[in-house]
Amino acid sequence: xxxxxxxxxxxxxxxxxxxxxxxxxxxxxxxxxxxxxxxxxxxxxxxxxxxxxxxxxxxxxxxxxxxxxxxxxxxxxxxxxxxxxxxxxxxxxxxxxxxxxxxxxxxxxxxxxxxxxxxxxxxxxxxxxxxxxxxxxxxxxxxxxxxxxxxxxxxxxxxxxxxxxxxxxxxxxxxxxxxxxxxxxxxxxxxxxxxxxxxxxxxxxxxxxxxxxxxxxxxxxxxxxxxxxxxxxxxxxxxxxxxxxxxxxxxxxxxxxxxxxxxxxxxxxxxxxxxxxxxxxxxxxxxxxxxxxxxxxxxxxxxxxx
Amino acid sequence: xxxxxxxxxxxxxxxxxxxxxxxxxxxxxxxxxxxxxxxxxxxxxxxxxxxxxxxxxxxxxxxxxxxxxxxxxxxxxxxxxxxxxxxxxxxxxxxxxxxxxxxxxxxxxxxxxxxxxxxxxxxxxxxxxxxxxxxxxxxxxxxxxxxxxxxxxxxxxxxxxxxxxxxxxxxxxxxxxxxxxxxxxxxxxxxxxxxxxxxxxxxxxxxxxxxxxxxxxxxxxxxxxxxxxxxxxxxxxxxxxxxxxxxxxxxxxxxxxxxxxxxxxx
Numbered sequence: 001x002x003x004x005x006x007x008x009x010x011x012x013x014x015x016x017x018x019x020x021x022x023x024x025x026x027x028x029x030x031x032x033x034x035x036x037x038x039x040x041x042x043x044x045x046x047x048x049x050x051x052x053x054x055x056x057x058x059x060x061x062x063x064x065x066x067x068x069x070x071x072x073x074x075x076x077x078x079x080x081x082x083x084x085x086x087x088x089x090x091x092x093x094x095x096x097x098x099x100x101x102x103x104x105x106x107x108x109x110x111x112x113x114x115x116x117x118x119x120x121x122x123x124x125x126x127x128x129x130x131x132x133x134x135x136x137x138x139x140x141x142x143x144x145x146x147x148x149x150x151x152x153x154x155x156x157x158x159x160x161x162x163x164x165x166x167x168x169x170x171x172x173x174x175x176x177x178x179x180x181x182x183x184x185x186x187x188x189x190x191x192x193x194x195x196x197x198x199x200x201x202x203x204x205x206x207x208x209x210x211x212x213x214x215x216x217x218x219x220x221x222x223x224x225x226x227x228x229x230x231x232x233x234x235x236x237x238x239x240x241x242x243x244x245x246x247x248x249x250x251x252x253x254x255x256x257x258x259x260x261x262x263x264x265x266x267x268x269x270x271x272x273x274x275x276x277x278x279x280x281x282x283x284x285x286x287x288x289x290x291x292x293x294x295x296x297x298x299x300x301x302x303x304x305x306x
Numbered sequence: 307x308x309x310x311x312x313x314x315x316x317x318x319x320x321x322x323x324x325x326x327x328x329x330x331x332x333x334x335x336x337x338x339x340x341x342x343x344x345x346x347x348x349x350x351x352x353x354x355x356x357x358x359x360x361x362x363x364x365x366x367x368x369x370x371x372x373x374x375x376x377x378x379x380x381x382x383x384x385x386x387x388x389x390x391x392x393x394x395x396x397x398x399x400x401x402x403x404x405x406x407x408x409x410x411x412x413x414x415x416x417x418x419x420x421x422x423x424x425x426x427x428x429x430x431x432x433x434x435x436x437x438x439x440x441x442x443x444x445x446x447x448x449x450x451x452x453x454x455x456x457x458x459x460x461x462x463x464x465x466x467x468x469x470x471x472x473x474x475x476x477x478x479x480x481x482x483x484x485x486x487x488x489x490x491x492x493x494x495x496x497x498x499x500x501x502x503x504x505x506x507x508x509x510x511x512x513x514x515x516x517x518x519x520x521x522x523x524x525x526x527x528x529x530x531x532x533x534x535x536x537x538x539x540x541x542x543x544x545x546x547x548x549x550x551x552x553x554x555x556x557x558x559x560x561x562x563x564x565x566x567x568x569x570x571x572x
Contacts (some may be wrong), residue, residue: 024472028387029399032380035436036443037399040406046417048541057416058423105324108317118558121319121558123328128561129550130501132519136526136543141331146536148334182328187565194566214313242410246503251525264412271416280416287413295408 021275044288050281052275069282080283083261084172087241090262093177094184095237099230101181102188107218109189110196120193124186131183135250138179166252169259176260179247184240188233195229196222235298242291263287339540341533347541357525357542358513363549366517369431370499370504376521377495378488385450386476390462403444410440412504418434419508427510437509438499439499446491449567453487453548454480490564493557518546 002172051069053063073080105123109116126134142165142267150162165175199222245264254261254269263283271280277289339347348436352359377480387393388400411418418437419428429434457480465475481488510516516524522543529539 020387021472022393025387025393025396028391028476029384029396032384032443032447033399033403035380036440036447037403037406039412039436039440040409041402043414043417043421044409046420048416050416058422101324104320108321111314111317113314114316116321119325123324124558124562125551125554127565128497128501128554129547130503130519130522132501132503133522133543133546133550136522137331137335139526140529140539140543141334146533148338149330152330152334182331190562190566195328214310234502239408239410240560242441243412246519249503249507250526259450264410267412268415272419277416277420284413284416287410291408291410291413293403 003155047281047284047288050278051285053278053281055277055281056275057271057280058275062126062278063280069279070286072279073282073286079258079261079266080263080286082258083263083266086259086261087244087263089173090177090244091182091237091241093174094180094241095234097177097181098185098188098237099192099233101185102190102233103192103223103226105185106196107222109193120189123189126183127187127190129183131246132250134183135247138175138182139166139251142175147295169256169258172252172260174255176247176251179242179251190224191233192229194225199225231301235294238294239291242287242294335540335544339537339544341537343534348545349455350538351542351545357521358516359521359545361514362516362518362521362546365515366500366519366549369434369438369517370496372431372435373499374492374495376435376439377443378409378492381443381446381450382481382484382488383476384447385454386480388451388489389454389457390459391472402550403447407444407448415504415508417465418505422509428509429515430492431515433509434505434515434517436445437474437505438502442495442498446495449491450484450487450491452567453484457483486560489557490560490567493553493560494564496548497553497561500553522546 050062052064053062054065054067054068072078105119109120141147144150144162144164144167149165150159153159153162163171166172203221203225204217207221212220242263244262245268248260248262248265249268252260254265264287267280267283267287270276270283341347343350351357367570388396422428422433422436425433427436461479461483462475465479470478500517501519502517503523505519506515506517507523510520513524525542526539
């Protein structure tokens with residue numbers, strides 16, 4: 001009897017212990033799941049729900065208005081399409097230029113000439129700085145009256161080019177691209193550098209045996225092997241473009257007119273400044289849809305390559 | 307691979323052209339910051355109560371350090387659980403969390419602001435730290451899980467045989483083994499939070515709580531009227547860049563590793 005009791009007692013102890021063991025993992029992930037997961041999913045659900053209403057963004061009342069917000073955004077010639085186009089131009093220009101310049105720098109730095117680590121550290125530094133502060137410096141330097149850049153142009157005999165870089169609708173968007181390129185070229189450089197380092201030395205040995213010189217090796221061996229790296233940069237460029245807000249707010253605020261309106265600046269203005277929370281949420285939903293399609297596309301691409 | 311002398315020279319020329327292009331805006335800003343009053347402009351910025359430089363640096367530092375510490379704790383715990391423990395639904399949960407990486411924070415700014423306002427957390431540090439933790443934690447979770455996957459299971463088994471509790475294993479064994487990961491995720495979160503502009507823009511009206519990014523923008527407006535104002539503005543911007551440069555110089559290695567590790571793998 002005693003033996004049975006002690007045996008059963010032991011079993012209970014073990015099962016309660018294993019019950020505790022089973023709950024521990026959940027306790028470990030719970031704080032993150034609540035603060036990060038639940039918060040973000042709640043925000044997404046809230047955005048989707050509010051996009052079908054005339055919510056003002058600050059009060060508790062909102063009434064259902066169906067797809068009105070979406071039809072307003074998706075009429076041809078709407079500000080939304082203008083902003084989408086600006087995002088797209090920005091995406092293409094910045095990704096292409098940053099990749100080209102970053103690759104050029106990486107190829108040179110990989111030769112490990114004296115001083116190359118200093119150059120690498122210097123070009124990467126803007127990546128770690130605040131976009132608004134870099135944008136503020138550009139906004140100051142490119143100020144048409146007292147900024148200094150137009151003065152420099154005049155000094156080197158290019159005074160004819162001087163004008164209001166952020167104020168002219170023809171150059172405003174490209175100037176914003178320049179600020180982004182200034183900040184992010186170092187990032188492309190580092191990624192390509194890592195990609196170059198992962199190419200096995202034997203490949204170069206083989207090229208050498210085949211009699212390929214420096215330039216031939218570069219164009220026929222190195223560049224084709226970096227295709228995966230380039231794909232990564234394109235994906236990150238798309239994500240970055242959908243996040244772009246700081247530089248635009250700081251330099252042009254979306255103007256002149258709507259010449260540099262981005263999806264996020266439009267969303268911010270409509271929701272926070274014009275108290276049209278419903279419409280703003282609809283923009284948010286469309287941005288989310290684009291973002292999700294992009295990441296599904298990326299997954300599809302990377303699966304296909306395997 | 308043979309490299310001719312001419313190629314080496316061309317490479318240095320290209321590097322120096324880049325260097326000059328990248329230095330132009332910084333050089334103009336620095337030279338102009340010394341206009342009229344010389345380094346007096348810097349003194350003016352530091353002592354100006356409207357800018358409140360010291361307070362802005364403190365606000366940025368406090369918010370960023372708090373965010374980084376919380377993110378390290380949350381993501382190391384969760385990374386440990388996802389990597390080393392078997393539990394029902396772990397894969398689904400992990401996938402659902404990582405799916406949030408695709409969400410651009412700006413797209414959900416309306417509910418973010420509204421929720422914090424409802425809980426009375428606008429104009430508080432907490433109201434800034436919660437969204438910053440939420441959006442930074444996912445990338446760090448990815449890094450932590452990969453790192454924990456690389457720690458051999460035998461270490462944990464041995465500790466369990468010796469009678470260590472799960473938490474003792476985490477705190478006493480895994481965390482001391484994870485110092486490089488603590489540094490990488492800590493520095494990354496710190497820098498991302500320091501540079502965040504949208505979250506404080508949404509949450510703060512009280513100028514006493516403004517971090518550097520908000521001071522930089524609110525200070526810019528209407529500053530382009532006289533040479534002296536421009537000089538002071540440049541001095542302010544350079545002073546605002548200095549903390550970032552210091553952090554970069556100290557933590558360069560971890561920043562480069564952290565920012566590239568996620569992207570090169572995929």
